[in-house]
Amino acid sequence: MAVSDLTSYPPPAPEPGPPRRRDYDSPGIDPQTAGPTPWPTIRHWVSEAIAASESLPGLAEPTAVSVATVDADGVPNVRTVLARFLDEHGPGFVSSLHSAKAAELAANPHIALSYTWPGLFRAIRFRGTAAAIETEALVAYWRTRPYGSQIAACASLQSHPIGSRQELEREFATWAAHYPETGSVDDVPMPADFHGWRVHPTEVEFWAGRRSRLHDRIVYTRVADGTLDDPAAWAVSRRQP
Numbered sequence: 001m002a003v004s005d006l007t008s009y010p011p012p013a014p015e016p017g018p019p020r021r022r023d024y025d026s027p028g029i030d031p032q033t034a035g036p037t038p039w040p041t042i043r044h045w046v047s048e049a050i051a052a053s054e055s056l057p058g059l060a061e062p063t064a065v066s067v068a069t070v071d072a073d074g075v076p077n078v079r080t081v082l083a084r085f086l087d088e089h090g091p092g093f094v095s096s097l098h099s100a101k102a103a104e105l106a107a108n109p110h111i112a113l114s115y116t117w118p119g120l121f122r123a124i125r126f127r128g129t130a131a132a133i134e135t136e137a138l139v140a141y142w143r144t145r146p147y148g149s150q151i152a153a154c155a156s157l158q159s160h161p162i163g164s165r166q167e168l169e170r171e172f173a174t175w176a177a178h179y180p181e182t183g184s185v186d187d188v189p190m191p192a193d194f195h196g197w198r199v200h201p202t203e204v205e206f207w208a209g210r211r212s213r214l215h216d217r218i219v220y221t222r223v224a225d226g227t228l229d230d231p232a233a234w235a236v237s238r239r240q241p
């Protein structure tokens, strides 16, 4: 389907027929091979998703994650972001302090984050609390952003209303004129509202789709302080699918 078809109106009617159904046949996962901590499997699955994204179009953004927060009324909110950080302390992402997620996390740091790779019949779910990414790591990431992405971050008061696309593009042009592109990574200073959060997990679940919906779910539950690679910090169990 061409991209232009996506905006055609009225859209084509969905094909009639039974619900789409596909059997999942991942190799699965068990606590023995997964080991006493979640870290090796996290690293392995994310690396495999990145490698698979070279050939599977559906995996175009293998580090895209869903991030769930709750608002002041306890109502859940979820959106997709890119996991820009991942180490033994947990996955992390960047966004704007103007955003809804920033306000929600400031009031309630509880968070859930999920990598979901339907094309690989796999998901990794994290639950925990969010904390600010260290400034040094954030600035290092900022300097890797392309010039246009840096300008867009300056121009957007994320999650706030704006009247039109033209107004947004005017903001972009104003900021681009303010910080002209010379090709240096320091063309655009990191704005004060550019922020990063890391999830400090209390639970990590690996989901592997198996035949006849008899899936594997291996769950690591935090029992003590420690990194994702500290065997003293985690208890492992299997959950029913």
Ligand SMILES: Cc1cc2nc3c(=O)[nH]c(=O)nc-3n(C[C@H](O)[C@H](O)[C@H](O)COP(=O)(O)O)c2cc1C
Binding pocket: 061, 064, 077, 078, 079, 080, 081, 082, 083, 093, 094, 095, 096, 099, 100, 101, 102, 158, 159
């Ligand atoms: C594939 C994809 C990647 C995205 N990456 C980011 C990101 O890294 N950071 C970000 O703030 N928003 C990203 N977004 C936009 C968010 O989904 C969301 O619209 C935005 O962060 C505002 O969310 P909020 O109003 O709930 O705070 C991405 C969206 C998609 C679909």
